[in-house]
Amino acid sequence: MPVIEIEHLTKDYGHHRGIFDVSFSIEKGEVYGFLGPNGAGKTTTIRHIMGFSRPQQGRTLVNGLNSWERASDIQKDLGYLPGEIALPESLTGHQFIKMMAELRGITDMTHTKTLIKKFELDPSGSLKRMSLGMKRKLAIVTAFMHDPAVLVLDEPTSGLDPIMQNLFIEFIKEEKEKGKTILISSHIFSEIDATCDKISIIKDGRLISSFMADDLRHSEIKTYEIEFKTEEEFNRFEHAVKDCEKFEALSLTPHKHQTILRIYDTDINRFISFISDYDVKFFSEIKFTLEDYFMKFYDRTSNETGGVEPYAAYRN
Numbered sequence: 001m002p003v004i005e006i007e008h009l010t011k012d013y014g015h016h017r018g019i020f021d022v023s024f025s026i027e028k029g030e031v032y033g034f035l036g037p038n039g040a041g042k043t044t045t046i047r048h049i050m051g052f053s054r055p056q057q058g059r060t061l062v063n064g065l066n067s068w069e070r071a072s073d074i075q076k077d078l079g080y081l082p083g084e085i086a087l088p089e090s091l092t093g094h095q096f097i098k099m100m101a102e103l104r105g106i107t108d109m110t111h112t113k114t115l116i117k118k119f120e121l122d123p124s125g126s127l128k129r130m131s132l133g134m135k136r137k138l139a140i141v142t143a144f145m146h147d148p149a150v151l152v153l154d155e156p157t158s159g160l161d162p163i164m165q166n167l168f169i170e171f172i173k174e175e176k177e178k179g180k181t182i183l184i185s186s187h188i189f190s191e192i193d194a195t196c197d198k199i200s201i202i203k204d205g206r207l208i209s210s211f212m213a214d215d216l217r218h219s220e221i222k223t224y225e226i227e228f229k230t231e232e233e234f235n236r237f238e239h240a241v242k243d244c245e246k247f248e249a250l251s252l253t254p255h256k257h258q259t260i261l262r263i264y265d266t267d268i269n270r271f272i273s274f275i276s277d278y279d280v281k282f283f284s285e286i287k288f289t290l291e292d293y294f295m296k297f298y299d300r301t302s303n304e305t306g307g308v309e310p311y312a313a314y315r316n
């Protein structure tokens with residue numbers, strides 16, 4: 001049974017805002033990246049998982065419990081880091097930690113003290129005057145203080161400096177080693193790339209891609225750029241490649257005599273024999289990074305290689 005299940009979740013706020021038919025599930029011990037630009041629907045989905053919001057259609061389950069019907073049971077055990085941190089301003093950091101420890105029934109503060117030290121949190125001041133970064137650290141400490149098995153983290157590193165961001169990534173890796181199940185929402189692809197087993201991309205309230213992170217990291221499909229020495233050779237190739245089922249030309253640029261091709265690793269020998277019949281000026285692999293892939297969906301393409309479909313193989 002998955003630890004977190006989101007089934008056909010819909011919350012329509014009108015004017016195409018909200019989330020629509022979102023489904024994915026997270027197994028025990030997985031770190032799941034939920035990636036999307038601002039306003040994509042990450043927080044809305046997370047609020048449903050936590051049981052703060054009632055679905056219009058569909059449902060979310062945590063350890064088999066319906067989030068809306070069993071909200072308090074779910075919230076008791078789960079570690080939650082909200083995207084926007086609202087803290088009681090009349091308290092100091094120490095008082096807030098004490099309050100959360102009492103709510104969680106924590107008597108031994110050893111683990112909490114370790115977290116405070118690790119994240120260099122200074123809880124002495126009043127929450128009203130605490131910097132954004134310090135508030136984020138406080139929220140991290142209180143999300144992890146009861147050592148929960150399941151964590152839902154909404155943009156966890158927002159407001160942290162780069163050193164703390166890296167420290168947080170290392171911390172998530174350690175938590176993963178302990179078998180924790182973690183959902184991380186983010187719009188920062190590097191932290192998702194560094195930590196996650198599976199990734200879903202949400203845009204305009206709809207899941208547009210779900211895949212195993214390793215499939216993208218070790219893709220069996222490679223992208224190559226080729227330039228022909230003459231226009232005649234380019235034209236001959238252009239004609240031949242159209243009838244070829246094995247190699248897909250993503251782009252053909254006649255004035256530069258160049259093409260970009262996508263080829264399965266298993267077809268590479270066949271391709272080399274095919275291309276040896278042509279007068280080629282250069283032939284090189286284009287590294288297609290996770291960032292390129294994500295940017296495709298963000299409409300801010302950093303690389304014109306295209307060809308994202310092969311990675312959409314994993315869906316649940």
Ligand SMILES: Nc1ncnc2c1ncn2[C@@H]1O[C@H](COP(=O)(O)OP(=O)(O)OP(=O)(O)O)[C@@H](O)[C@H]1O
Binds near residue numbers: 043044
């Ligand atoms: N209570 C609400 N009433 C009306 N519209 C809402 C409400 N909550 C969210 N929305 C809208 O739903 C969409 C998704 O918002 P959401 O906060 O889930 O996005 P997000 O991916 O978390 O964005 P960000 O990265 O900016 O936090 C947005 O268009 C937002 O304006």
